[in-house]
Amino acid sequence: MIRFEHVTKRYDDGTTAVDDLSFEVARGELVTLVGPSGCGKTTTMKMVNRLIEPTAGRILLDGDDVSAVDPVELRRRIGYVIQQVGLFPHRTVLDNTATVPHLLGVKRARARERAAELLDLVGLDPAVFGDRYPDQLSGGQRQRVGVARALAADPPVLLMDEPFGAVDPVVRERLQNEFLRLQQSVRKTVLFVTHDIEEAVRLGDRIAVFGQGRIEQFDTPSTVLGAPANDYVADFVGADRGLKRLSVTPIEPGDLEQPPVVHLDDPLPKELDGRWAVVLDADDNLHGWVSAEHTRTRTGTVREHARRMEAWLPVGASLKQAFSTMLQHDAGWIAVVDETDHSRFLGVLTPARLHEALRRSTAADARDIARADVDLETLDGVVGGR
Numbered sequence: 001m002i003r004f005e006h007v008t009k010r011y012d013d014g015t016t017a018v019d020d021l022s023f024e025v026a027r028g029e030l031v032t033l034v035g036p037s038g039c040g041k042t043t044t045m046k047m048v049n050r051l052i053e054p055t056a057g058r059i060l061l062d063g064d065d066v067s068a069v070d071p072v073e074l075r076r077r078i079g080y081v082i083q084q085v086g087l088f089p090h091r092t093v094l095d096n097t098a099t100v101p102h103l104l105g106v107k108r109a110r111a112r113e114r115a116a117e118l119l120d121l122v123g124l125d126p127a128v129f130g131d132r133y134p135d136q137l138s139g140g141q142r143q144r145v146g147v148a149r150a151l152a153a154d155p156p157v158l159l160m161d162e163p164f165g166a167v168d169p170v171v172r173e174r175l176q177n178e179f180l181r182l183q184q185s186v187r188k189t190v191l192f193v194t195h196d197i198e199e200a201v202r203l204g205d206r207i208a209v210f211g212q213g214r215i216e217q218f219d220t221p222s223t224v225l226g227a228p229a230n231d232y233v234a235d236f237v238g239a240d241r242g243l244k245r246l247s248v249t250p251i252e253p254g255d256l257e258q259p260p261v262v263h264l265d266d267p268l269p270k271e272l273d274g275r276w277a278v279v280l281d282a283d284d285n286l287h288g289w290v291s292a293e294h295t296r297t298r299t300g301t302v303r304e305h306a307r308r309m310e311a312w313l314p315v316g317a318s319l320k321q322a323f324s325t326m327l328q329h330d331a332g333w334i335a336v337v338d339e340t341d342h343s344r345f346l347g348v349l350t351p352a353r354l355h356e357a358l359r360r361s362t363a364a365d366a367r368d369i370a371r372a373d374v375d376l377e378t379l380d381g382v383v384g385g386r
């Protein structure tokens with residue numbers, strides 16, 4: 001969808017901001033460009049919508065060389081979100097969001113209707129916020145209007161330059177989560193610039209780690225954290241990359257243990273095979289749990305003695321969320337459910353299983369490295385045999 005072919009940008013003063021860059025972003029993919037200040041991320045991004053022209057090489061958007069597309073027409077196909085949102089100060093939130101579609105010829109009433117839908121989508125109730133002016137919003141709310149406005153013309157591509165950089169860490173995390181949810185439904189092709197490795201791994205399907213004007217590694221967050229390509233990347237992702245891996249490794253059904261299970265309308269069993277059992281409803285959805293102590297000493301149905309389960313997560317949630325949920329509820333295990341199928345119980349994750357899951361993902365990367373070693377050896381063998 002977006003393809004860089006040997007792109008170089010040299011500014012007039014001789015600074016080479018981007019040096020022979022080649023990479024590709026697939027349709028519907030979110031790629032984060034991450035690296036220290038001044039490494040060329042913004043320059044890379046601005047060449048896509050021709051705010052900056054490359055010195056050499058070319059950039060293709062859906063197969064079209066962008067240098068041959070009229071910049072105005074090009075920018076219609078590309079939403080752009082920046083840190084200083086640049087909302088029109090004298091227009092209401094609703095009008096700010098509706099302006100671009102209206103300029104593109106959508107009737108005013110329809111543009112405003114669509115703007116209201118988008119505000120809703122980014123978590124701003126149009127009835128509450130639609131008539132406010134930008135200076136009557138918090139920083140986080142302004143960022144959301146920025147995202148809604150960028151989506152208003154329904155462009156297939158979004159360029160986002162540190163869009164959540166100006167808000168505090170708590171709001172930032174909330175905006176990131178909301179944006180991820182939004183992206184799941186709109187599936188835009190996104191190039192997202194950040195200098196924050198946490199943000200890059202949380203949001204990116206793949207991340208491009210920039211050195212000076214070059215990409216040092218371009219891979220999934222899990223591989224970049226598990227197998228940094230070189231010392232520069234290892235240094236940039238940080239010594240705590242093992243911890244960061246927790247946030248990019250999902251809970252998988254194979255990670256779960258199967259504890260004893262009882263159903264709500266069962267009579268309370270006398271003996272349990274363990275210290276507790278998970279309680280399910282008639283459709284096998286998670287309800288709660290009972291302890292062996294209760295079952296030994298009391299009578300009646302499970303329903304009368306079941307306690308609600310608070311420590312649970314959907315399958316696919318991150319190991320970091322799992323760990324955090326265990327700590328929050330001081331729980332020795334958490335239940336895992338399939339939310340796409342009501343809340344069907346799948347099993348429980350224990351600290352030991354969590355540890356195994358983390359090792360499983362590290363081992364998967366280690367296998368890749370081992371394969372690469374084998375390839376090199378084979379190559380050595382061939383070269384040596386000559």
Ligand SMILES: Nc1ncnc2c1ncn2[C@@H]1O[C@H](COP(=O)(O)OP(=O)(O)OP(=O)(O)O)[C@@H](O)[C@H]1O
Nearest residue numbers: 011013015017036037038039040041042043044195
């Ligand atoms: N108009 C310009 N003229 C000369 N040099 C420039 C110009 N714009 C950017 N540069 C230089 O190009 C290099 C890359 O800048 P760029 O803004 O792309 O980096 P960045 O990775 O986005 O940095 P930051 O995270 O600080 O925004 C830097 O050395 C910068 O000083």
